[in-house]
Amino acid sequence: MTTEKPSPVAVKKPDSAKDPRGTFMTFLASKGLRVTNQRMAIFDAAFNRTDHFTAEDLLTDARAIDDSVSRATVYRSLPILVESGLIREVDVGRDHKYYMTTLHQDTFQAQLICQDCDKIVEVDAPFMEWYGKTLAAKYNMELVSQRLQVVARCQSCENKAGKHA
Amino acid sequence: MTTEKPSPVAVKKPDSAKDPRGTFMTFLASKGLRVTNQRMAIFDAAFNRTDHFTAEDLLTDARAIDDSVSRATVYRSLPILVESGLIREVDVGRDHKYYMTTLHQDTFQAQLICQDCDKIVEVDAPFMEWYGKTLAAKYNMELVSQRLQVVARCQSCENKAGKHA
DNA sequence: GTAAGTGCAAAACCTTTGCACGTCG
DNA sequence: CGACGTGCAAAGGTTTTGCACTTAC
Numbered sequence: 001m002t003t004e005k006p007s008p009v010a011v012k013k014p015d016s017a018k019d020p021r022g023t024f025m026t027f028l029a030s031k032g033l034r035v036t037n038q039r040m041a042i043f044d045a046a047f048n049r050t051d052h053f054t055a056e057d058l059l060t061d062a063r064a065i066d067d068s069v070s071r072a073t074v075y076r077s078l079p080i081l082v083e084s085g086l087i088r089e090v091d092v093g094r095d096h097k098y099y100m101t102t103l104h105q106d107t108f109q110a111q112l113i114c115q116d117c118d119k120i121v122e123v124d125a126p127f128m129e130w131y132g133k134t135l136a137a138k139y140n141m142e143l144v145s146q147r148l149q150v151v152a153r154c155q156s157c158e159n160k161a162g163k164h165a
Numbered sequence: 166m167t168t169e170k171p172s173p174v175a176v177k178k179p180d181s182a183k184d185p186r187g188t189f190m191t192f193l194a195s196k197g198l199r200v201t202n203q204r205m206a207i208f209d210a211a212f213n214r215t216d217h218f219t220a221e222d223l224l225t226d227a228r229a230i231d232d233s234v235s236r237a238t239v240y241r242s243l244p245i246l247v248e249s250g251l252i253r254e255v256d257v258g259r260d261h262k263y264y265m266t267t268l269h270q271d272t273f274q275a276q277l278i279c280q281d282c283d284k285i286v287e288v289d290a291p292f293m294e295w296y297g298k299t300l301a302a303k304y305n306m307e308l309v310s311q312r313l314q315v316v317a318r319c320q321s322c323e324n325k326a327g328k329h330a
Numbered sequence: 331g332t333a334a335g336t337g338c339a340a341a342a343c344c345t346t347t348g349c350a351c352g353t354c355g
Numbered sequence: 356c357g358a359c360g361t362g363c364a365a366a367g368g369t370t371t372t373g374c375a376c377t378t379a380c
Contacts, residue, residue, distance in 0.1 A: 034354065036360065055345080070362045075345060093256045093312075096344060112300060115309045123300060132315045135277060135288060141317035144280045147258075148313045150297045152306035199379050201335065220370080235337045240370060261369060 020047060020086050020103065027084040041066035042077045046087055052098040052120050092120060092149060110148040116157035185212060185251050185268065192249040206231035207242045211252055217263040217285050257285060257314060275313040281322035 024043050028035050045061035046053070053061075055074050062069040078099065081087035090098040092113050098120065110125035125148055132146040189208050193200050210226035211218070218226075220239050227234040243264065246252040255263040257278050263285065275290035290313055301308040 032359090034359065036354085038361070068362080072346080072363080073361060076360085091258045093258070110300070112304055112306065114306070121304060132317075135275070135315050136317040139277055139286060139317075140320050141277065141279070142323060144316040144318060146313075146315045148311075150300050150311045151309040152297075152301040152304075153309060155305050158307060197334090199334065201379070203336070233337080237338075237371080238336060241335085 020101070024081075024084055024086055027086075028080075031080075033080065037066050038062075038069045038073050039077055039080075041069050042074055043081065043086075046081065046099070047101055047103075049101070052090060052100050054096050054098060056096070058099070090120070091147070108146070108148075110150065112150050112152060114154040114157055115151050116153055116160070119154055185266070189246070189249055189251055192251075193245075196245075198245065202231050203227070203234045203238045204242055204245075206234050207239055208246065208251075211246065211264070212266055212268075214266070217255060217265050219261050219263060221261070223264070255285070256312070273311070273313075275315065278314055278316050279319040279322055280316050281318055281325070284319055 021040075021043065025035050025040075028039070033039075042058060042062045044065055045058050048061065049057075055071075055078060058078075059069065059071050059074045062074060078087070078089075082089055082099075086102060087099050088102050090100055090111060092098060092111060100122075105122070107124050107126040108128040109122045110128070112121040112123055113119070128146055128148055132143050136143040186205075186208065190200050190205075193204070198204075207223060207227045209230055210223050213226065214222075220236075220243060223243075224234065224236050224239045227239060243252070243254075247254055247264075251267060252264050253267050255265055255276060257263060257276060265287070270287070272289050272291040273293040274287045275293070277286040277288055278284070293311055293313055297308050297311040
């Protein structure tokens with residue numbers, strides 16, 4: 001939390017950043033959950049991705065690793081991954097939910113969403129950490145989570161629309 | 166847009182605020198759509214509400230006015246009402262969407278959502294008008310819409326949870 | 331009169347769940 | 356062996372859609 005000089009030994013993300021796979025296995029054990037091939041295939045599929053993905057994406061990728069993975073197991077594993085903090089859910093109001101690893105985020109993320117194509121850009125919005133807490137407090141509520149989303153049209157989609165119109 | 170003293174004749178919301186029903190009928194006509202009993206029953210049901218409502222709520226209320234209203238017509242009418250600008254959609258990521266009239270809103274609205282109960286509080290968040298435009302511009306995109314939502318737990322739900330735990 | 335609007339019921343969609351089998355400890 | 360985990364398929368719940376009938380204009 002405080003501003004300190006980086007030391008050669010300690011870093012600011014000591015736990016999950018360096019070894020998310022091990023962190024996940026530890027998390028499973030701590031919850032009394034088993035480390036199964038399917039769960040780890042799903043985990044690996046997720047962490048091979050750098051962008052947003054859907055449950056269906058994850059199913060495809062996980063099956064490439066372990067073809068016994070079923071859709072049900074993907075849907076049952078996602079909440080566990082989210083609870084572990086290694087994955088977060090990104091609900092942009094579409095028919096299906098998106099997910100993303102939490103690897104390189106250090107502040108609150110807003111989403112800039114193209115209305116017409118699948119593009120979703122993650123943007124730092126650090127002021128939200130203050131905003132949500134303040135607003136919740138004003139109404140005597142306890143902050144749980146927040147989302148800030150901007151729907152827009154990217155340049156290529158504007159061009160396409162222009163041609164059509 | 167400019168700050169001007171209120172005059173006895175002109176007001177700052179000249180069109181829809183004073184007669185939303187007439188505005189809606191004019192809107193329908195301008196789009197070549199017919200003014201049917203069902204559409205107006207749905208409209209009236211919506212404008213009898215001051216809070217958020219779902220499609221199902223609207224169906225119930227509209228049927229109390231005209232019992233021939235079907236669920237399909239409600240779902241077909243909602244996009245028209247939204248397009249007219251008299252109703253807006255409030256998607257808080259639940260299984261069903263909420264709607265609300267746009268009557269008394271003059272700036273961007275954020276939602277403060279209780280995680281456990283149905284409570285949704287609308288809050289003015291005027292800075293968003295600037296934020297979204299700026300962010301979209303930064304990525305060469307054209308702003309379409311935005312949402313800012315804070316999920317929290319209201320005091321009564323905190324108490325309930327406290328008793329359970 | 332005619333095309334738009336409607337009701338009904340079935341479909342569509344992602345996601346969840348019941349059940350019997352598998353598997354890990 | 357016993358409980359957790361899994362795959363399959365069916366269910367779940369909201370929203371959409373095809374079709375024949377109604378109705379506004």
